[in-house]
Amino acid sequence: MTKAIALVVAAGSGLRVGGEIPKQFLTLAGKPLLRYCLETFLSHPRVAGVRVVINPTYQALYETATTGLDLLPPVHGGQTRQESVRLGLESLADLSPHLVLIHDAARPFLDAATIDRTLDTLATHPAALVAVPVVDTLKRAAGSFSGLTVDRNGLWRAQTPQGFHYNTILSAHHAVMGRDAEMTDDAGVAEAAGIDVALVLGHEDNFKITTPADLARAERMLNPKMSQAFEYRTGNGFDVHRLIEGDGVHMCGIKIPCEWRLEGHSDADVALHALTDAVLGAISAKDIGAHFPPSDPQWKGAESWKFLAHANKLVQQRGGSITHCDITIICEKPKIGPHRDAMVTRVAEILGIERDRVSVKATTTEKLGFTGRGEGVAAQATATVALPIG
CATH class of the missing domain: 3.30.1330.50 (2-C-methyl-D-erythritol 2,4-cyclodiphosphate synthase)
Incomplete structure (x- = not known):
């Protein structure tokens, strides 16, 4: 069974949630938000190691949040998410991983079953995108009014982790370097490099914490009291x-x-x-x-x-x-x-x-x-x- 390296992206400032501390380091139901996904990866038998991409400005916050965890040394990110991922991927070269799972630090509710489905998909595909199908009716805005209904058939909401054969996604990142358009996720990088990305069913709980309302929702999910x-x-x-x-x-x-x-x-x-x-x-x-x-x-x-x-x-x-x-x-x-x-x-x-x-x-x-x-x-x-x- 091929093992993978998990690369967790935590280099953003993440201040939209409020306050002056990046969201990935805020306390969520008693422990740092970042720690949730790290513990999930570390406890998974098919994940051989976990590395976090961080902003050096928040080195002390990272050290506090990860105390006691058996992680690979962190690597410093860049000015954009795309650059941060590329630097993280390049830092794994000496480990020669076969597979890599790239995950957003602000998604604390990753579960082991999603990791398994992603890795199983990578046995037959070079790239895998965790996503959930769109179930709500979609409307295109016309100014401040509701416009036309958008056909939701075939539409999915992307999540992470996004899994890849390591050499494939590293080469894709190098191929798109210098392009004006910034890719918002790594599936987009792969697609821009001509790589077919297979869909993997995700989970509605695996949402990204972006706003104070998201943080409150996460608190309610984690703390039944x-x-x-x-x-x-x-x-x-x-x-x-x-x-x-x-x-x-x-x-x-x-x-x-x-x-x-x-x-x-x-x-x-x-x-x-x-x-x-x-x-x-x-x-x-x-x-x-x-x-x-x-x-x-x-x-x-x-x-x-x-x-x-x-x-x-x-x-x-x-x-x-x-x-x-x-x-x-x-x-x-x-x-x-x-x-x-x-x-x-x-x-x-x-x-x-x-x-x-x-x-x-x-x-x-x-x-x-x-x-x-x-x-x-x-x-x-x-x-x-x-x-x-x-």
Whole structure:
């Protein structure tokens, strides 16, 4: 049985769904949207490997979304979907795959049966297009009015994955390079290169998330408890670290260049430590020291975003989500204001939530106490968590 490589295209900005985080990294029913299709491919016995095409701007979001998954290293995409796919295909050359399945990251409801039908079709055809027949009556618009009815016989709605013999689709992409018309999918690339593409029956659930309404529909499909009530819990966290000589302070997941650093067993990110404790407190899951004891050498110098991501995962495992977090950093130095936007963005990335659900503030103690003397930095945080009842 010939195995295939899955190439998942996740290089777009995907902002039409709303917010400032690309849709493929938004949290969907407790985990990143991208992760759903990746887990489906990884669990399929006929898929030998999975590679994701990403925008390098969102490398950190990708790493957070795919933590723990046994994926091939990602490859950077291009300016268009067509270019991103071509770069992804070229990156697979050293693996010499026979078959490749190209899938949109924004389609989380891919099922194993669709993968099987696609691969079975590729046993006798060089290219396969997953699609569903059009069942609604089609109308051609005449301005703002309904015009003529369009005959729907023989019309299908294209989905992904689209499957190909690897060398065939790579050659097709090279053949259409430089043409003015941009192909919207890889079946179009194959057709433009003169390759016959066989139809494979898809599934109505395998829809592409594009709008906020699509995201809400997906949430309802994945979370049967959405019809039930949610309870909202609040947790608080507080942490302190000493300032010593160094080359920069880690704060809210970014490094502020300066002549100090925070002393601690990990990277001593006082703000993320406080927020991690706030999240853990909201779900009554002890504190950061219980999960990542400072006596354990494996956490020496560890990046604190991993602690927060772990706390977030515990929330997600209970079917919940973090709806808002508020961090207050208390210090005389370094100055927080110039870095506030970057901090908000990074915390939102780690948690997979929108930026407007993250607040970062800074204050001083008017020269009083250890923070006033510049001896250390303190942080307090509050997290609001939604958990399903029952």
